[in-house]
Amino acid sequence: MxxxxxxxxxxxxxxxxxxxxxxxxxxxxxxxxxxxxxxxxxxxxxxxxxxxxxxxxxxxxxxxxxxxxxxxxxxxxxxxxxxxxxxxxxxxxxxxxxxxxxxxxxxxxxxxxxxxxxxxxxxxxxxxxxxxxxxxxxxxxxxxxxxxxxxxxxxxxxxxxxxxxxxxxxxxxxxxxxxxxxxxxxxxxxxxxxxxxxxxxRNSSVAIAKAIKAVNAGLEEGKNGYKTEIKQFGKSFGTADFKEGTTAFLQKRTAEFPGE
Known part of the structure; x- marks a missing residue:
């Protein structure tokens, strides 16, 4: 551009x-x-x-x-x-x-x-x-x-x-x-x-985006940050980044996050 x-x-x-x-x-x-x-x-x-x-x-x-x-x-x-x-x-x-x-x-x-x-x-x-x-x-x-x-x-x-x-x-x-x-x-x-x-x-871009959303919710009037955190935490389990991060941890290697 x-x-x-x-x-x-x-x-x-x-x-x-x-x-x-x-x-x-x-x-x-x-x-x-x-x-x-x-x-x-x-x-x-x-x-x-x-x-x-x-x-x-x-x-x-x-x-x-x-x-x-x-x-x-x-x-x-x-x-x-x-x-x-x-x-x-x-x-x-x-x-x-x-x-x-x-x-x-x-x-x-x-x-x-x-x-x-x-x-x-x-x-x-x-x-x-x-x-x-x-x-x-x-x-x-x-x-x-x-x-x-x-x-x-x-x-x-x-x-x-x-x-x-x-x-x-x-x-x-x-x-x-x-x-x-x-x-x-x-x-x-x-x-x-x-x-x-x-x-x-080095970390999961998907997880970072969810963390930003949760932190912002806690500072926004009319939103419940704890509920947003629970929702975003749960949604993390359905991501490829979660699968890669946990697998890499158990295999004692550095995670290579796909960003999905």
Whole structure:
């Protein structure tokens, strides 16, 4: 696929998706959001892709926010539709993807950028990363899931402090808050993401997808995570990956999962 605002590359089971708008600090506009949706959809359907790594081009920014010029003159109705569409085709879509997504956060992850990182399953950060939700300084609130995912990750008090002060936190603070899993030097960020991806690829991609579904259910209002876990656990017994995994264990050999 050819995109204007993102780059994609697949090697050895990993699809890297890079937001490539360096002159705009990789800010999200409607075209970039649509392209990301298409890239994630294609990678999820690609049997050669076991893990997706999302990052931003350059050393300054993962995503420095949304492209404010696109919605500065929106009405209430248009603003609501903007948030609803964005959440549906990108942020919620990524969170519920069966293929694991690792966000490699380099530099600024602000507003929609932090919201996108939070939608990913795991976040890694370079030591120069800065994160925040500055929307209230513009007279608006986070609209791509930030008011929901941030409290889940860091707790209500810290989330409200970040949102209401519109301030930024550094990478080490983000790690202490539980917002990111690991912090490394910028040169080590992508190697760490690839190392983690390779660990995931040794395991059953079918089981991983079911685990993502079960974990998400426990955080979703109106769903019973325990019931979802029981259902997905049971369904695992009907997969070729379960047969291979248990057979390999009993035969004391490394499993070669077919991904079915």
């Amino acid at each position: 050819n995109f204007e605002n993102i780059l994609t590359e697949t090697n050895n089971g990993i699809t890297q998706v890079t937001i490539n708008r360096p002159t705009k600090l990789n800010a999200l506009n409607k075209d970039t959001i649509q392209e990301l949706h298409e890239a994630f959809k294609a990678a999820d359907k690609d049997k050669n892709t076991k893990v997706i790594i999302l990052t931003g081009s350059g050393e300054k920014a993962f995503v420095a926010g949304a492209d404010i010029s696109e919605f500065a003159n929106f009405s209430e109705e248009k603003g609501g539709k903007l948030a609803a569409k964005g959440q549906k085709i990108l942020f919620d879509y990524v969170e519920n993807l069966g293929t694991p997504v690792i966000a490699a956060v380099n530099g600024f992850a602000l507003g929609g950028g932090l919201e996108l990182a939070m939608a990913c399953h795991i976040r890694l950060a370079s030591d120069n990363a800065k994160m925040g939700l500055p929307e209230v300084s513009l007279g608006v609130i986070p609209g791509y899931g930030g008011t929901q995912r941030l409290p889940q990750l860091v707790g209500k008090g810290r989330a409200l402090e970040m949102i209401m002060t519109a301030g930024m936190i550094d990478a080490e603070t983000a790690k202490n808050y539980g917002l990111v899993n690991h912090v490394v030097a910028q040169a080590e960020l992508m190697p760490l993401a690839e190392k983690m991806a390779n660990k995931m690829m």
